[in-house]
Amino acid sequence: xxxTLANEKIEVNEQGYLLDMDQWHExxxxxxxxxxxxxxxxxxxxxxxxxxxxxxxxxxLSIRKIGKSGVVDIKxxxxxxxxxxxxxxxxxxxxxxxxxxx
Amino acid sequence: MKxxxxxxxxxxxxxxxxxxxxxxxxxxxxxxVVDIHGKHYYQPGFLFLPFGxxxxxxxxKSKTNYLPKSVQxxxxxxxxxxxxxxxxxxxxxxxxxYDILIIATGARIAPEEVEGMKGTEWHKSVFDFxxxxxxxxLRNKLRDWEGGKLVVHITEMPIKCPxxxxxxxxxxxxxxxxxxxxxxxxxxxxxxxxxxxxKPKAASKLGHFLEDKNINLVPDFAIAKVxxxxxxxxxxxxxxxxxxxxxxxxxxxxxxxxxxxxxGDDLNFVPTNKHxxxxxxxxxxxxxxxxxxxxxxxAGSVAHFEAEILTxxxxxxxxxxxxxxxxxxxxxxxxETGFNKxxxxxxxxxxxxxxxxxxxxxxxxxxxxxxxxVNHWAKLGFRWVYWNMLMKGKKILFxxxxxxxxxxxxxxxxxxxxKFVAV
Ligand SMILES: Cc1cc2nc3c(=O)[nH]c(=O)nc-3n(C[C@H](O)[C@H](O)[C@H](O)COP(=O)(O)OP(=O)(O)OC[C@H]3O[C@@H](n4cnc5c(N)ncnc54)[C@H](O)[C@@H]3O)c2cc1C
Numbered sequence: 001x002x003x004t005l006a007n008e009k010i011e012v013n014e015q016g017y018l019l020d021m022d023q024w025h026e027x028x029x030x031x032x033x034x035x036x037x038x039x040x041x042x043x044x045x046x047x048x049x050x051x052x053x054x055x056x057x058x059x060x061l062s063i064r065k066i067g068k069s070g071v072v073d074i075k076x077x078x079x080x081x082x083x084x085x086x087x088x089x090x091x092x093x094x095x096x097x098x099x100x101x102x
Numbered sequence: 103m104k105x106x107x108x109x110x111x112x113x114x115x116x117x118x119x120x121x122x123x124x125x126x127x128x129x130x131x132x133x134x135v136v137d138i139h140g141k142h143y144y145q146p147g148f149l150f151l152p153f154g155x156x157x158x159x160x161x162x163k164s165k166t167n168y169l170p171k172s173v174q175x176x177x178x179x180x181x182x183x184x185x186x187x188x189x190x191x192x193x194x195x196x197x198x199x200y201d202i203l204i205i206a207t208g209a210r211i212a213p214e215e216v217e218g219m220k221g222t223e224w225h226k227s228v229f230d231f232x233x234x235x236x237x238x239x240l241r242n243k244l245r246d247w248e249g250g251k252l253v254v255h256i257t258e259m260p261i262k263c264p265x266x267x268x269x270x271x272x273x274x275x276x277x278x279x280x281x282x283x284x285x286x287x288x289x290x291x292x293x294x295x296x297x298x299x300x301k302p303k304a305a306s307k308l309g310h311f312l313e314d315k316n317i318n319l320v321p322d323f324a325i326a327k328v329x330x331x332x333x334x335x336x337x338x339x340x341x342x343x344x345x346x347x348x349x350x351x352x353x354x355x356x357x358x359x360x361x362x363x364x365x366g367d368d369l370n371f372v373p374t375n376k377h378x379x380x381x382x383x384x385x386x387x388x389x390x391x392x393x394x395x396x397x398x399x400x401a402g403s404v405a406h407f408e409a410e411i412l413t414x415x416x417x418x419x420x421x422x423x424x425x426x427x428x429x430x431x432x433x434x435x436x437x438e439t440g441f442n443k444x445x446x447x448x449x450x451x452x453x454x455x456x457x458x459x460x461x462x463x464x465x466x467x468x469x470x471x472x473x474x475x476v477n478h479w480a481k482l483g484f485r486w487v488y489w490n491m492l493m494k495g496k497k498i499l500f501x502x503x504x505x506x507x508x509x510x511x512x513x514x515x516x517x518x519x520x521k522f523v524a525v
Contacts, residue, residue, distance in 0.1 A: 060397070063294075063324055064258060064353075065368055074326070078338040084296070084322050 024094030111137035114391030115206035117409040120495030183363040209392035213352035218328035249286030250346030276440030371395035377427035398431035436481035444477035458510035
């Protein structure tokens with residue numbers, strides 16, 4: 001599926017996650033964040049960039065891992081990306097939706 | 103003589119001891135197995151114990167009855183694995199040298215990971231059922247519980263047998279109906295995921311179960327703490343759920359020996375090649391069962407499929423041949439739905455649980471993703487299969503280590519999109 005984000009045509013899946021994380025840039029992050037009702041600050045970007053780095057290293061992400069990363073604690077993670085922070089932050093970071101369950 | 107050491111004699115360690123003792127030439131290899139406990143618990147029984155469907159004696163047998171005579175069994179704690187020196191340090195200071203090590207130390211619950219979980223209400227109104235003690239204490243509690251708010255809760259993923267909490271909720275519904283007090287019990291199912299089932303096919307087939315059974319779903323709940331005084335659980339974003347009886351599945355982690363040895367990830371699971379079951383770090387270490395970090399269910403059925411493949415790979419490793427990359431994440435679980443019925447699900451790394459019949463195409467007799475009585479009797483029969491077939495390392499006819507697509511209804515394109523990652 002194609003979506004228009006920051007005036008660009010970008011390939012996304014049905015849930016709006018980027019299919020190619022290399023198509024991402026800050027403008028796209030801001031556009032997705034706006035859809036999620038979040039205005040991005042530098043603090044948000046620190047977290048988003050951390051998620052992208054982890055994803056590049058092939059680490060599977062979890063709330064626990066992020067809480068212990070030293071980048072952000074879980075409380076603040078929820079404040080930055082309310083309700084389902086991992087899902088939202090991953091989408092804004094242009095990476096795949098984190099693994100789930102049956 | 104060379105030494106192969108197996109750490110842990112639960113489901114996976116016991117199966118490996120049996121497989122390898124049959125395949126090794128006696129004079130070349132000594133097999134040593136270490137475990138701290140004398141009892142081998144049948145953990146699937148912990149689901150039935152709280153409701154009195156199983157008694158205590160149905161949940162364990164002596165470990166040594168299931169280990170072959172030819173292996174050396176040491177009953178003690180494992181302090182540390184010194185991978186660079188190829189040795190294991192045991193409680194009491196004894197060292198075991200190895201040429202090949204198999205880690206099968208499983209996963210344990212870690213309630214201490216959540217503030218207040220192991221607090222003043224622990225095993226009074228806050229229970230786990232993932233340990234024998236927890237399941238037994240919960241049974242005693244349920245015997246004279248007069249009803250109220252029952253909260254069935256998952257702390258975080260991954261957990262062993264990921265469907266067990268849902269089965270617990272279904273069995274609770276049935277249990278209280280039988281006792282004629284269902285109207286006095288409100289059941290909530292609280293999960294950190296966005297639904298009780300999050301894979302498309304399973305969600306569409308099974309979503310109605312909660313509604314039908316009058317179980318209220320609270321999704322996206324990431325617990326921050328248990329408030330013992332006011333009896334509620336509180337999430338990181340300050341949502342609250344009140345309880346009179348909390349049945350929680352705490353964080354599941356690998357054993358502390360993995361942490362002490364510096365071999366684990368943030369949950370003490372050992373990074374393991376998901377197709378060969380060799381440790382990612384040391385070529386003479388292999389990992390099986392709940393102790394690995396491979397992205398499939400932590401289940402006895404998985405350990406069984408892994409054991410067949412790992413046995414071949416260990417023999418290949420000894421012969422200097424390349425390892426088979428044949429483990430596909432195959433898992434196969436029964437889901438008890440109450441009223442003497444159950445469902446069966448069968449899946450792997452790539453394929454989500456699908457509808458169909460199992461194990462014979464066109465015949466079954468078991469049905470995938472649909473509840474019926476045959477499945478339920480098969481689940482109860484699993485205990486016999488576990489002790490008499492799986493633990494002894496016997497092959498189960500017609501059920502292969504790799505998942506088969508025969509008998510399954512293949513999904514349409516859009517359902518295939520969301521790849522199965524972990525249950
Ligand atoms: C409630 C519940 C229901 C379940 N239902 C099902 C089901 O229906 N179907 C299914 O397939 N699976 C089910 N499972 C999962 C299944 O029981 C496990 O996946 C399986 O037992 C894993 O085997 P394992 O050998 O990896 O670990 P375990 O069987 O847990 O064995 C690990 C062993 O290592 C030993 N050990 C660990 N650390 C040390 C140490 N430091 N020193 C000495 N010894 C140590 C322990 O004493 C233990 O004996 C269920 C689990 C639970 C909790």
